[in-house]
Amino acid sequence: xxxxxxxxxxxxxxxxxxxxxxxxxxxxxxxxxxxxxxxxxxxxxxxxxxxxxxxxxxxxxxxxxxxxxxxxxxxxxxxxxxxxxxxxxxxxxxxxxxxxxxxxxxxxxxxxxxxxxxxxxxxxxxxxxxxxxxxxxxxxxxxxxxxxxxxxxxxxxxxxxxxxxxxxxxxxxxxxxxxxxxxxxxxxxxxxxxxxxxxxxxxxxxxxxxxxxxxxxxxxxx
Numbered sequence: 001x002x003x004x005x006x007x008x009x010x011x012x013x014x015x016x017x018x019x020x021x022x023x024x025x026x027x028x029x030x031x032x033x034x035x036x037x038x039x040x041x042x043x044x045x046x047x048x049x050x051x052x053x054x055x056x057x058x059x060x061x062x063x064x065x066x067x068x069x070x071x072x073x074x075x076x077x078x079x080x081x082x083x084x085x086x087x088x089x090x091x092x093x094x095x096x097x098x099x100x101x102x103x104x105x106x107x108x109x110x111x112x113x114x115x116x117x118x119x120x121x122x123x124x125x126x127x128x129x130x131x132x133x134x135x136x137x138x139x140x141x142x143x144x145x146x147x148x149x150x151x152x153x154x155x156x157x158x159x160x161x162x163x164x165x166x167x168x169x170x171x172x173x174x175x176x177x178x179x180x181x182x183x184x185x186x187x188x189x190x191x192x193x194x195x196x197x198x199x200x201x202x203x204x205x206x207x208x209x210x211x212x213x214x215x216x217x218x219x220x221x222x
Contacts, residue, residue, distance in 0.1 A: 009221075015046075017216070023050060027077070070117060070118070086123055093131060146159075150200060169210055170212060171205055175217055
């Protein structure tokens with residue numbers, strides 16, 4: 001989402017991430033040229049089989065639009081399959097209705113799973129807790145990508161339900177969304193000492209066995 005200054009910056013950032021042990025790369029159709037930049041990096045010598053690649057596609061009211069979007073994302077990424085596909089921004093009751101509709105977007109997603117283009121399916125959300133809980137309860141998804149941090153724990157019930165259903169829990173950009181912890185105010189620095197606010201938040205999240213992974217949101221190799 002953030003390392004999109006150029007194709008070269010994106011590739012350098014991806015290579016640095018892999019070098020220090022990161023193997024899950026998440027992009028989205030809505031992130032400018034992100035899919036194309038990741039696809040170019042993959043074509044430039046990265047070992048696809050050692051990586052887990054997620055892209056995210058917004059919910060659609062019909063299967064045809066989603067089918068076309070999946071194929072376009074695969075073409076941009078220059079891959080034959082996605083390790084994980086997320087419905088991007090399942091935020092409202094209307095979005096949930098599209099997902100649950102017999103001929104809605106999930107019809108195309110199920111077909112992509114059946115023919116091997118997609119291996120696992122989840123959803124990302126900026127919605128309120130009740131929508132998140134209802135989406136988890138559909139049993140259509142294997143993971144959820146949501147907001148949660150030491151400083152915002154309202155979605156704890158969603159994490160507990162996802163864990164109960166053996167779903168992956170992917171925290172959205174906790175460095176940024178938890179309150180710009182890469183540039184914290186002095187009061188927060190003082191309250192979190194001897195840790196930095198970012199370190200304390202990461203420790204809080206990674207200490208929870210229900211949480212599977214965090215997104216880093218790097219903008220450049222450094």
